[in-house]
Amino acid sequence: MDKYLKAIKQNVCSICVDSSERGVCTLTNKETCAVEFYLPSVVEIVHSFYSEDFSEYHKIVKEKICAYCKAEIDGHCYLHEDANCSLDRYFPVIVETIQKVDRGLLN
Ligand code: SF4
Ligand code: SF4
Numbered sequence: 529m530d531k532y533l534k535a536i537k538q539n540v541c542s543i544c545v546d547s548s549e550r551g552v553c554t555l556t557n558k559e560t561c562a563v564e565f566y567l568p569s570v571v572e573i574v575h576s577f578y579s580e581d582f583s584e585y586h587k588i589v590k591e592k593i594c595a596y597c598k599a600e601i602d603g604h605c606y607l608h609e610d611a612n613c614s615l616d617r618y619f620p621v622i623v624e625t626i627q628k629v630d631r632g633l634l635n
Pocket of ligand 1: 542546562614
């Protein structure tokens, strides 16, 4: 999982609105980044089939992750609605990064 996390830090944290100009995460110890928290599950989903249509992966994420995430209540997620979930916000870049690591294009 370390290689994925490292690539995520380089490719996602660097553009995340919750990072400093140097790409260092500014979340406090009391806050959780959904990208980091759910990364093993997202990697598993991306590995379960291949598609160039990232919305197909996102559909599975909603079923397997969002449905059990404590931020979602009755099918509505306040973080999603406020564009405040990092997993949701950068999903295409996250999938692309995982696939690039798998193809040996990132290390
Ligand atoms: S919130 Fe998540 S994606 Fe954003 S900088 Fe922090 S660790 Fe990276
Ligand atoms: S979009 Fe909402 S329910 Fe889905 S992972 Fe992010 S915070 Fe959780």
